Amino acid sequence: MADDYLPGRSWRIGRLFGRRPLSVEAPDLSLTPAWTTTSKEVAANELGSNLRFGLTSQEAGMRLADDGPNIISVQRKQGIASLIIGQFKDAMIIVLMVAAVVAAIAGQPRDAAMIAAILIINAAIGVFHELRARQAIDALKQLMPNRVTVIRDGKSNQVNASELVVGDLVQIDAGGQVPADMRLIDVTDLEIDEAALTGESLSSEKSSAALSHGGLPLGDQKNMAFGGTAVGRGKARGLIIATGGRTEIGKIAALMQSGKTVLTPLQKRLARLSRKLAVAAVFVCIIIFAVGLLRGHPPLLMFMTAASVAVAAMPEALPAVVTVLLAVGARKMARHNALIRHLPAVETLGSVTYICTDKTGTLTQNKMHVVDMVTDSRDELLTAMALCSEVEGARDDENSIILQGEPTELALAEYALENGYERQQLELSQPRVATFAFSSARKRMTTVHINNGAYVAYTKGAPEIILAASAKWQEKADALANQAMRVLAFARHSSQELPASDETDGNIEIIGLVGLQDPPRPESAAAIAACKAAGIETVMITGDHPQTARAIAMQIGLADSDDQVLSGAELARLTDENFDQHVLGTKIYARVDPAQKIRIVEALQDRNQFVAMTGDGVNDAPALSRANIGVAMGKVGTDVARDASDLILLDDNFASIVWAVREGRRVYDNIRKFIRYVLACNLAEILTIFFAPLLGLPLPLLPLQILWINLVTDGLPGIALTAERAEPDVMNRSPVPPEQGIFDRDLWIHILFYGGFMAAVTLAMQYWSLIDGKDNWQTMVFTVLTFLQLGQAIAVRSEKRSIFRSNPFRNRFLIATILASAALHLVIIYTPTGQQLFRVSSLSANELAICFLVSLSGLVISEIWKLIRYRGSLGREGDILTEQLK
The missing domain is CATH 2.70.150.10 (Calcium-transporting ATPase, cytoplasmic transduction domain A)
Structure with a gap:
């Protein structure tokens, strides 16, 4: 102490x-x-x-x-005003605030109002979760x-x-x-x-x-x-x-x-994305404005164009899309008994590399069960288990017997009852006449009954007391104890007189041994195997005895006989440097205290791991708070643990976290799809506006046309990508490395390639239509770029799979939004109001057909790209994890 x-x-x-x-x-x-x-x-x-x-x-x-x-x-609680101000310090939020101001200056109050609404909603959600987090201490x-x-x-x-x-x-x-x-x-x-x-x-x-x-x-x-x-x-x-x-x-x-706030992978990656986009947008807009002035365009027109490009360059729908994705993911997780308390945790699950789990109540049932019996007379042992007990039973409305008592006795009585031995029924023929209650000094309990005119005493207790005179039975008891069981010995003594005590001088008949254990949950082994298939390491951290922890770990496949158990005392003797060398190779920790649980979590985090910590007790709460994501048990868990967590398993089923991880990976994949789609489209707009003057072409699009394309393509089709189902191999691949940003090599290549391709096709259409002497050339450019981007929404549904291998109707919302966006564009170019507002003109049937066919080139090049780049890389597409849990 x-x-x-x-x-x-x-x-x-x-x-x-x-x-x-x-x-x-x-x-x-x-x-x-x-x-x-x-x-x-x-x-x-x-x-x-x-x-x-x-x-x-x-x-x-x-x-x-x-x-x-x-x-x-x-600690002194932060005021509401400070909480609200704190929600606007994130880099992404600051960039969006600037975008709102730019949109207002550019004469687009609706865009400015939409961005402002998103900011307010995000701030409200953040404040709500901050207030909920305070309940962990109050509990x-x-x-x-x-x-x-x-x-x-x-x-x-x-x-x-x-x-x-x-x-x-x-x-x-x-x-x-x-x-x-x-x-x-x-x-x-x-x-x-x-x-x-x-x-x-x-x-x-x-x-x-x-x-x-x-x-x-x-x-x-x-x-x-x-x-x-x-x-x-x-x-x-x-x-x-x-x-x-x-x-x-x-x-x-x-x-x-005292725990430090741990940012989620999503928060870190979006922060990096915000900074890069802000710098790029400012740089490009300055160049566009300068080049336009050098080409002789009016300053006001170029300012409006540059401002429009700035708004188009920033994916202002990203926070809304992410919120929708996380909310939908949370709802799906709830169907699998995983309740999300903090929305960012949905995506964090997809990046989890380690699950540090408590044993009692998480991997095990947190209830003692009889798991083994050693006896020469099963009938006599079951009789003793039922009679030598203080457990009380009562019948409910359905005439079922409900037992109540001390946990160990309750386990014995329930097992006896399951085998047809009920105390109250047995006492009708063998009434109890005396009881020698259990005491820690005697380490035994005895009940005396009348049976056929004689007195029969049944005794249960510690093997070292009951079996003191029998080396043979003591050896059997040791064998059970070595399997991490709590062993009780049962004995019987008959006499013609009512005994005054349960001291027998060794003159007793040993009935048998009972081994009790808090057994693993039936689904734990499958969940552990599923995590291994998904590249996730599972570590047991428990306050229980090392021998018990090892036995349970081996039963569920978490560890094998070669894995060592690191005790809390051994951990305390290790320096941080020595522990860092052991932490990635240790699967079982026993007899650890709350501070040591935090030390384990932080050591893993220092080794660039993203850690999920599961638990149900007060002792788990600090580690739940410190982990990248805390997972609490909903049934047997304490309020403290639940309030300190990000995710609550409503059924206390460790396997439910597997479904949550799967959904987290789907959410992360879909965020990447949205970013890949939106930024490629935005890059196409920027490159088109940037290179047209350099190639001696007139300004290809007007400011309002740029904003319209951005609204139509980034809006409904982009949000519809959030409804995409998980890729078939989502749980057959390793977790996303925590240090890997959203802009990994493949995403950069995709954005640059498709953004450049769409810009090249658009500029080629502008050049051809001008050479052909078409008065409505700008409308054709406007239409081709819009249709190219709508085609990209179909192409990015899967990064590697061909669109012909995916059921197009699995995401009906996406198909509907693409058709609706195309229809809105046609309304603009074929109605007087739209023509006047956006300065476009009608297209003939041939011109519209040409625009449509040219736009299909984006889908064609996408299929060729996937065929060349990802041939043979898909491997088995079945979801191993899901199959194991079924």
């Missing part, structure tokens, strides 16, 4: 009960008492308390004034009980848990919660469920004796009780050694609040 004192504070300590407290400076942290190895008498003396009378009310009041209430404090407060029994002035009183102070003598009972971190001094059959804090699947048996070794993980500190954990059995008294933010729960809250 290295943080029991806070450095630099004055702490009043009354060494003896009733004595005037002294003011002393807090000792150095290295000299803080090791509470686990300190006797209870010394602990009371160090805390200035008394083992019988506790603190005086006066002393408690002074300590409360000095230390503050036993609550988890939070921690709910773990502390409201009222608690405390002994002060030698009297037992009920006080508010927030009034507890260090040194208070507190009583805890079964069914309640531990109000703060305590050194136990008086224990009666105490068991505490610490799964939410330590990840331990079994309840922890507690004692008051000083331990021989210090520096143990929380799960092994048997004489300590920690705030926020649940008392499952028994009762105890203890001295408070830490309250509020100094408790283990408080430290977790501090870790969550």
